[in-house]
Amino acid sequence: MASTATAPAPQPIPPSLSLPPSQFARLQPHAYLLAHLSPPASSQQPSIRANGRSPSQFRVTSANTGSLTHTNGSAVVRLGDTTAVCGVKAEILHTEDIASWSVSHSSSSSFASNKRRKLTNPTAKLGEDRTDSGDNESHIEDFSLLVPNLSLSTGCAPGLIPGAPPSALAQSMSHQILSLLHTSRLVRAEDLQIWYERPNFGPEEPEHHNESEQMDVDVEQEGSDEASIQTGEIKAFWVLYIDIMIISLAGNPFDAAWTAVLAALRDTKLPRAWWDVDNETVVCSDIVSEARKLSLWGLPIASSFGVFEADAAAGWRSVTIQDAEEERKLAEGDRKGIQRRWVLADPDGYEEGLSQERVCLVVDKPQGGDGKVFIVKMEKNGGFAVDRKELKELVDISTRRWEDINQILKQC
Template sequence: MVTSAAAPAPSSRPALSLPPSQFARLQPHAYLLAHLSPPSTNNQPSIRANGRAPTQFRVTSANAGSLTHTNGSAVVRIGDTAAVCGVRAELLHTEDIASWSVSQATSSNKSPRSVDQTEELGEQDDNETIERERAHIEDLNLLVPNLSLSTGCAPGFIPGSAPSSLAQSLSHQILSLLHSTRLVRADDLRIWYQPPSMGPEELERHNEEEQMDVDTAQNDPVEESPREIKAFWVLYIDIMIISLAGNAFDAAWAAVLAALRDTKLPKAWWDVDNETVVCSDSISDARKLSLRGLPVASSFAVFEADAAAGWRAVVIPEAAEMKAQRLARKGGVSERWLLADPDGYEEGLTQERACVVVDKDTDGKVIILEMEKNGGWTIDTEDLQQLVDLSSQRWEDMKRILDEC
């Protein structure tokens, strides 16, 4: 009897293993999902691929007065995203404004408010003052921001390329936020002239010189001549992103805030003899801008476990189904994550974005100045409350950083 030897067992194939860098490039969505939803047996919290918690912002630093040939400047770095901002002030004479009229140039006999008085009044400006400020700053374009992405700030920006749509969009966002928050006071940008008030004797002498036959009573009270606006300061706000690693808007706006807080305008007055504006070259005479509050912008992104689930849905789920989803998320089964301060890797994997701009009054009350959301419909009212709370904490951190720079 012939016995055959048993066939050798087939050798098991070696397991295919990839380094994390290759896995992140081949399957970026699965790579981030693996970090945010670890196995329940590991008892590990959700953590992003960059090592941050979902609600954690990147390390931020700021340095003011970095540029010497500007009225104000700052460098802000948020993670690996860095922005440089310089503010340059130039004069705009009212005689060079085609739409300027005498009614706009004159004001009431009220004396101009000092910086302390303006800060005490705060938001108590009447509607007439608000409309006048809007007309001067917006219609006369007294704030001119311009953002550019420097060559080499990211792999996609090569030498000789035309200005990108991202740079134009960010410039428009910054301009819109400057107008909506009313951060810069129009009175800081006005250059006034107070004509001398002539008493009865001066007025009679003036009439004689002008050969005018006008009777002047000696007891007539001296009326103060109305003030006139002779020129404006125009602030050219140039922002350059020298390193782009996601969330360029927060870095650019923080750089604008720090630069405006550092801006000093020279003392200027109207020279009647030469009919021009004269500026003092003494640094001690320069004055800082009296900004309205400290509006801080915080950006967020929504990462979904199944990025195409929402777009495949024909109709919005009913209220009962949405409630069941929220209960499931509270039980630890999360299908989406709110990511604070997304970096460049996360921005490519998310479609829904949100930006919250908040400020705080003297009593510590949070004031929501602006809230934007685009790209999806998964953020609900509970999430908005969480975003406001995170933005409030971010405001405290940014205030401390800007006060120290």
């Protein structure tokens, strides 16, 4: 009989000692990001973030306005995978419904001065008018004429479950947006005021017999015109309810939400409204062409940054005397050219969990300001790594970011 040879059993493949990048990112997130930002010198690879961006690069931003037809203004802003939807709804608030309203709040003298300023200097810059309208601007904050509310949509992030109460992040961001609206004085109080101007039929023109009498009459007419201007009275205000919903959360929600608020306010139109004496109520025109847009003060743009440190425990150390040695090592590393920290612009959700210190800058470049940059807000919390020199660099990055967002909003 012929003998048959049996094939040898296949040898098992030894398991690989390396981990896929996705598992490495979940198991060792700090080491994974550090490996991208600080590659070995022998590899000759540039310092780049895990998402492929440079430290000062923002995610792709897009904006669209007018998406919601049942609002006075709306916008959808997408910042990478973070998406914010904003809708502005205007309602009328009568002064008789304001408990703190009094005759002094009607500010007829302020109304007259504004009228005279516009008549005598119709080409005045917006910035000049803004500095002179402090009394009127207080109406917005005193009577809560701007009411922002931010909510996180169910499913926008893994931790948000249906039926959960408003998170601390949503409440905090609502307060930040309200504070920034008041600080920047973005909305003009004059746009939200509904006035009633009593009709001025004027005095009968007398007969004049000589030049001296004519001059006296001219003086009286000037006084009568000023008195007629002072007959104006505020009867109601527009209240703007600004609702923001984050439908997709992938890091840096404040920049997306604030940009959506800016785009929605630029898109907001208020109908022509007047006081009806016969019915003692405010009447609005239903003619679309008579609606007017808000004339906003400037365009404050927010830019957020996160600070990533090479030492994973740097953010958790207590501020004690023992930290002096660590600070000495950091300073020595800086002198040798060894980078120990990175300031990451527009951090995504992965980077936010690894950043202990955060910086938010809001800058504006008003028209006619000769290229000057105004810092509307500067907020830094969570650490003390960013110094004055780095803050100046962040202002320059925020200025370039302002140019980009300005071009995006102009195309809406």
